Amino acid sequence: MSETGRRIEIGHTRGNVLLLKIRKDYLILLGAFIMMMLIAGYFIPDFWSINYQKELFRRSAILGILAIGQALVMITRGVELSIGASTMTLAIMAAIFFRETPVLMQYPWFITVIIIFLIGLLIGSVNGLLIAFLKIPPVVVTLGMMTALSGVTLVYTKGFPRGGAHPILMEFMSTSEVVGIPTIVVIWILIIILIWFILRLTKFGREVYAVGSNPVAAHKSGVHVEKILALIYAIAGLFAAASSLLYLGRVVVPALSVAPAGIGMDFLLSSLAIPVLGGVTFRGGEGSIIGVFIASLLYGTIRGILIALGFGTAGIAIFTGLIIAIVSIIKQITAR
Amino acid sequence: MAAASYYQNLKNFVSGYYMFMILAIVWGIFAVISPGFLTASNIYRIILFSTPLLIVSLAQNVVILTKGFDLTVGSLVSLTTVIVSVMMDWKWPLMVIIAIALIVGLIVGTFNGFCISRFKVDPFIITLSASFMLDGIALMIRPTPGGNIYPEFISGIMLYVSGFPVGPLLIFILVGIIGTLFLERRSIGRLIYAVGCTEERALLRGINVRRILLLVYILSGLLVSIGGLVYTAYIQIGDPNLGAPLLFASITAVFLGGTSAAGGIGRFPNTCAAVLLISSITTFLFQIQVITWYRYIINGVLLIGSAIFSKYVIEVRVRTGGI
Numbered sequence: 001m002s003e004t005g006r007r008i009e010i011g012h013t014r015g016n017v018l019l020l021k022i023r024k025d026y027l028i029l030l031g032a033f034i035m036m037m038l039i040a041g042y043f044i045p046d047f048w049s050i051n052y053q054k055e056l057f058r059r060s061a062i063l064g065i066l067a068i069g070q071a072l073v074m075i076t077r078g079v080e081l082s083i084g085a086s087t088m089t090l091a092i093m094a095a096i097f098f099r100e101t102p103v104l105m106q107y108p109w110f111i112t113v114i115i116i117f118l119i120g121l122l123i124g125s126v127n128g129l130l131i132a133f134l135k136i137p138p139v140v141v142t143l144g145m146m147t148a149l150s151g152v153t154l155v156y157t158k159g160f161p162r163g164g165a166h167p168i169l170m171e172f173m174s175t176s177e178v179v180g181i182p183t184i185v186v187i188w189i190l191i192i193i194l195i196w197f198i199l200r201l202t203k204f205g206r207e208v209y210a211v212g213s214n215p216v217a218a219h220k221s222g223v224h225v226e227k228i229l230a231l232i233y234a235i236a237g238l239f240a241a242a243s244s245l246l247y248l249g250r251v252v253v254p255a256l257s258v259a260p261a262g263i264g265m266d267f268l269l270s271s272l273a274i275p276v277l278g279g280v281t282f283r284g285g286e287g288s289i290i291g292v293f294i295a296s297l298l299y300g301t302i303r304g305i306l307i308a309l310g311f312g313t314a315g316i317a318i319f320t321g322l323i324i325a326i327v328s329i330i331k332q333i334t335a336r
Numbered sequence: 337m338a339a340a341s342y343y344q345n346l347k348n349f350v351s352g353y354y355m356f357m358i359l360a361i362v363w364g365i366f367a368v369i370s371p372g373f374l375t376a377s378n379i380y381r382i383i384l385f386s387t388p389l390l391i392v393s394l395a396q397n398v399v400i401l402t403k404g405f406d407l408t409v410g411s412l413v414s415l416t417t418v419i420v421s422v423m424m425d426w427k428w429p430l431m432v433i434i435a436i437a438l439i440v441g442l443i444v445g446t447f448n449g450f451c452i453s454r455f456k457v458d459p460f461i462i463t464l465s466a467s468f469m470l471d472g473i474a475l476m477i478r479p480t481p482g483g484n485i486y487p488e489f490i491s492g493i494m495l496y497v498s499g500f501p502v503g504p505l506l507i508f509i510l511v512g513i514i515g516t517l518f519l520e521r522r523s524i525g526r527l528i529y530a531v532g533c534t535e536e537r538a539l540l541r542g543i544n545v546r547r548i549l550l551l552v553y554i555l556s557g558l559l560v561s562i563g564g565l566v567y568t569a570y571i572q573i574g575d576p577n578l579g580a581p582l583l584f585a586s587i588t589a590v591f592l593g594g595t596s597a598a599g600g601i602g603r604f605p606n607t608c609a610a611v612l613l614i615s616s617i618t619t620f621l622f623q624i625q626v627i628t629w630y631r632y633i634i635n636g637v638l639l640i641g642s643a644i645f646s647k648y649v650i651e652v653r654v655r656t657g658g659i
Contacts, residue, residue, distance in 0.1 A: 079460070130644075136640065136644060139460050141643070144639035144640035145636060146636070147632050147636040151632025155629045155633070272464075314472040314479070318472035318473060321468030322469060328458075328461050328462065329451060329455050332456055
């Protein structure tokens, strides 16, 4: 009797503590976000105008959706370094499919969208299968995938910008609104709620956290670790596809800039920094999707400030590297 | 009995130097496809081009032996070429430039090592974020390739003997021998293997694991900046983008060389042969005129392939008592 009672009590207290801790994290994040907004208001003249805010949210949505994929992978103790390259590759493929492929152009636009999602799923699945079933370290697999995808894109486009976005995508990313809120932001919030629901309230979600916090224990308690891992990387591929289409809708013709290690480095940087800011750690098994949501807004604001201050790609890279390093070290110190 | 020990010796020899045999087979295949491949001058060129990669691979090998990854190697090489070229534009004395380049490597290595050994941050996060920062700094200092390298610096590394660069060959042999002796004959090398094998047990044996880890990353930073200096003499320019392929190639070489990502396994001579193999593939592709962009794809496939090789050939052999 007393044994059962105690167990329930412990569970109860732990639940409470966890809830409080998460709320404290959210408060810190929100505080940082509001502070950054005040700083941004000082540096950027029209920051508080409704148009700038809409633009900020649209921009954050692209990176925020990509960051959900990365966050899911990071919760399972992995990392997806090819997510930037696959976003860029898919954006360029979509651009060519929309404007330069007669076979696909005779069908409605959503056929191409479905194909892009399928290719994203394929890239993610290859990563997932190599990592989950062949047990190769995620860093190595995704690094290899990153450079291979860069090569595929460069060979395919011969290094020149090609193709363009479909008008529907362009409208979707610029003027389309639902009761004054950009449609993309509404969809983003719906995705956040869906993923939050899946992670917190379904068996699959609990298993994802279990795999991340201790794969051996998860395996011993009957979780099919390989299946979960493979699925998570495949889902990350889907998020990369979604983000690539949104990016295409925004820039219309994707520019190919070959950064040192491959294409799409900018996406990779943001996709790593946002979950880290949002409380997801590379140790796995912790962090929540709401934190990622707030962090993408925070990161979007910080980027806005950096760009307004005249920092280019290089400055953003340095700053993002610093964020990841500092937050990881702080997490590591406070965890002990 | 004698036959058995003879067989055992042969087996040990094969497993110790298997990569050289694979290299010979690959060279044979390339020679059949492209007749100009197996000439003395071409082989010499392969060794020439693999010297910077060998130095960087030694750094990567030492780090991977301790279950880590050093993702800063590519960015640090880029940064070194950029810094050296900029300071040479300012006409600074050569010794000062070399000293500053080495100090930069030391700082990066110490930062990595300190965060990893003191705060127990996962090596790949800290080196990844450091590589982002280094890339950014290199791009800020020199956004596009350029700069002039002192002729005496180039000739000092290349050591031309009647128009023939001897320096790279000497460095290659020197690094190969020093690396092997350091890892296999010195006590510090054995300690690195011990830390990589099982950190907890090494700790129980009284090994100062923290100090070894710190040393490993400092050594890696120093070696990579030396590699960057040699690379600068090769490309004779400062370029913020040129280092990145070395990152992929160095990890590939270490895995092909039989070092396992699980740490504590692997021998450096095999890594030397793997470096030659990678340079041979690059040279061969250049000879049969494959566009540079395909090399990204081949790099990626080789990297993943080498990891599978390391996982399934090496680790299984070790478990069954080979090597």
